[in-house]
Amino acid sequence: MSGTDDTDAPDLDDAECYLNRELSHLEFQTRVLHEALDDRTPLLERARFLGLFTKNLDEFFMKRVGGLKQQIDAGVTEPTVDGRTPREQWAEILRTVRPMFDRQTDCYREVVRPALAEAGIEIVDHDDLTAAERDRMRAYFEESVLPTLTPLAFDPAHPFPFISNLSLSIGAYVRHESSEDPIFTRVKVPQNRPRLVPVAEGSRYVLLEDLLRAHLDILMPNVDVVDTALFRITRNAEVRNNQEVAEDLIEAIEEVIEQRRFATAVRLEISADAPPAMVDLLREQHDLSPEEVFHRAGPLDYRDFMTLTDLDRPDLKRESWSPLPHPRFAEGPTSDVTATGSDVFDEIARDDVLLHHPYHSFEGTVQRFLDAAANDPDVLAIKAAIYRTASDSQVIQRLIDAADNGKQVAVMVELKARFDEQNNLQWVRKLEENGIHVAYGTVGLKTHTKTALVVREEADGVSLYSHVATGNYHSETAKGYVDLGLLTADRDIGQDLVTVFNFFTGPSLDEEFRKLLVAPVTMRERFTGLIRREADHARAGRPARIVAKMNALEDPAIVAELYRASMAGVDIDLIVRDICRLRPGIEGLSDTIDVYSVVGRFLEHSRIYYFENGAEPSDPEADGAPEYYLGSADWMTRNLDHRVEAVAPVTDPDVREQLRFVLEVMRNDNRTCWTMNADGSYDQRTPGDDPEWATQSILMDAARRAHGRDDDRGLDTDHPASPGDLLVRPASTPDDVDRPSPAAEDGD
Structure with missing residues (x-):
């Protein structure tokens, strides 16, 4: 042309040349939801995608809708490049997601749930249980659920209870014999009990909230339960601290985590049959507009439905996949060969290696690279940038092992990685307890790079081995995220990484790089x-x-x-x-x-x-x-x-x-x-x-x-x-x- x-x-x-960022993201979520609607998707995978859709929309409301509400409250009226003001974006988002939630509910009620039942996996209402099943469920409730519950009343003697972010709750209006007006009481559905309660092992379940709702008479005796409804509050996650003036970044991040618990609400999801008085009460107590209320006819939270993929039903799942060793690396952990890691470094020096997860095993590639570095006596130093990592991270353990083996170890841990702040704080403390120098992040910037550098003494001098990747040093997400990593002995890339890592602990970032x-x-x-x-x-x-x-x-x-x-x-x-x-x-x-x-x-x-x-x-x-x-x-x-x-x-x-x-x-x-x-x-x-x-x-x-x-x-x-x-x-x-x-x- x-x-x-x-x-x-x-x-x-x-x-007109530009699409709106938020609405474009919702188009992606429509494609995610389609995987649950698509009859070519195996049945248990369809249930998993219902859960993924809930998880993704929860984060969208916490981050993106929460940020827009902050802009609206601050009086921001400047339009984005697509011409929409924050308020216009907010209003259009709420209009767009409403039918998406309806499609999710319809998919579960009309397609996935009946198909599961036909396949022998029933999720039944409490009212549909047999008498014998009800007796067993009542006994289970009294023994295993009741001791964890705490009803919180709202009356002249009790303030309105705090509703934690994304917690599933039952709201109940109860009336004492001595009172004419019903009292609102909130009961949190416990998160440390199985959400899908097995009625018959592996084949028949009742939802925990349904079980709880059916046994409020045990939890709150001597009152009449007038009406009930399930509800869920979503809170803003866009809580920020002024890092320019924060003397201690760790304290600042801890404050952000605490503030997020009590952040303003951005959404109310509630049972479609909820009494109007309860909707109004919850709305007023959380300063929500009618547009921010979503009446839902099905479950309010599908995240736990992802656990159905753990059932031993290969006929209802995709072919299983286990990441494979990379052909360039021998099988088996390098730590079994403690004398040298030369097999790994010789391979990288011979030619660059492309890692592709989850097709290639994280443990057999990235972890092996770090194992070799930690145990090889010729390795002088290891540097790594951690944005997110697993809660039982072997990456962190190898860095600690390297320090124990006398290597110089420097780690950049990004404390501002949203929703992983607490996890990263714990790793910072463990690294520092083991004498490792840790950089926490930089003022005004997030460190998102996924890089590691190994410095090794060799016959012809000091060599630099680099790992530049698209994904985090996280063994669990590496099984479900498609990511790439380049292992290279390219001297220029290694020198560039030296410059980048020096920035994490030094005063400024160099403005010239050889290749990166x-x-x-x-x-x-x-x-x-x-x-x-x-x-x-x-x-x-x-x-x-x-x-x-x-x-x-x-x-x-x-x-x-x-x-x-x-x-x-x-x-x-x-x-x-x-x-x-x-x-x-x-x-x-x-x-x-x-x-x-x-x-x-x-x-x-x-x-x-x-x-x-x-x-x-x-x-x-x-x-x-x-x-x-x-x-x-x-x-x-x-x-x-x-x-x-x-x-x-x-x-x-x-x-x-x-x-x-x-x-x-x-x-x-x-x-x-x-x-x-x-x-x-x-x-x-x-x-x-x-x-x-x-x-x-x-x-x-x-x-x-x-x-x-x-x-x-x-x-x-x-x-x-x-x-x-x-x-x-x-x-x-x-x-x-x-x-x-x-x-x-x-x-x-």
Whole structure:
């Protein structure tokens, strides 16, 4: 496509060029909910996606809606780049999520619950229990539930009880014989009791709140229970402390955690049959408007339904998956070979290694790398940046082991990692108790980079071994998040990491790096330059292409640069998991841009950036060869300007081929891929009469094939069903892909 004349170019300051961040995120949650609605999804997985939808919307209300309410209360009226003020966004969000909650409820009541019953897994109402079952449940309640309960009355002698965030509660109006007016009493559904109470082991359950509601006569004898309703309050998590003046960051974070418990409410969910007087009382006590009340006919919280996937019913689940060892590393923990870690470091020195979780085992790769570093007598120092980690983190334990073995160990622990503050505080204390130097974070910035550095004495001098990744040092999320990691002995990358780690303990961040793209100092400028360079190639008639995979495309300036590149004729594929402000496929603005989103069994979390640079991908040795990058940053303002991030160039031909294969597979997905429309809606691809091509299934198969033949690569990219070469053809939707209209998707 020829470039557009600048005089006819669209006005990139026009709000119509940009989608709203919050509404775009809700479109992603619609795709998550669709997995529960889709009858191709195995039944227990559908129940899991109901729970994931609840979890995701809870966080959305706590973080995003909470932040908007703060702006409204502060009198902020400045519109975002899409032209909406905070109040307009808030109102549109509430209108948008209401039918989404209704679809979740309908999915459970009309589809998932009956299907579970047909499969022999019943979730029954208490009223539907047999007499014998009721007797057993009454005994269970008296013995195991009743002692944990504390009814809290609201009357002249008792203040209104505090309702903790996301706790499930029963509200009851009760009347004493001596009183005419009923008294409101709150009973918290205990979180330390099973929510799905087994009536018959593994096949028949009753919800704990239903059981509790049926036995209020035992909990509150000598009163008449006039009316009851289930309810749940969501509170704002956007509680901040002024870190510019906080003398002690640990104390500041502890204060934030405490404040969050008592933060303002942002949502009330309540039973559809709740008495109006109770709704009004809860609303008034939490300063909520009628728009913030959601009347729900089904369970108010589906998170515990995710535990159903633990049932031994392989016929109702996807094929099980266990992450595989990487072919480049021998099996077995390095700690079994305490004399040396040279096998690991020799492999990295030979060629760069691409790790791809959960296809590759975290324990057999990242953990093995740190095991080797902790036990190898030639290792002098280890440095690591921890954003989130497991509650029983072996990563932290290896760092402690390294210190015990005489290595210099420095750890950056980000105390401001939202919802992980308490966990990270505990790790800080344990590290410091073991004599390890810990940096807590930086004023005004979050440290989001996922990097580790090992300094090793070798025959020809000191070598640097680096791990630059897209995911956290978290063994549990590595089983469910799709992430990439680069292990390299590249000296320049190692020196750049030395500079980054020195910033965590030093006074300032260097503004020059050899190879790494580092936010907030060089990354924005470098990405902008790479996009503009592709536009220059297109204008000159040279190959020009951008393929970028990320979690979110939110930064307006980057969106504008992509628009300009498209107007110059650059072919652009964007594989964006959730938020996308850019409108694809608009004539004269984004004709050459396609946007996709893949939603599957694992959460897509990796970031890959490809720039063709005027050369054919098949000629990687040519001048101006295509460039690949991977790292921790999305194209979001917060990542580019307000966080410490690191993105590494990938130069190893074999690793580049693996990244190319991943992008190719995702672009050609006809089962779990959604194509974005200019209005921000999405259509799901279906295979029609063609073989099903699902990204994560293909990549699991590629990992199996590489492991089975001890391939040097982490993924076997010579897949027998290879769909062609994504990176050398223009973005287009294959003619044989059946794209249903929006009306066909769940009534939208």
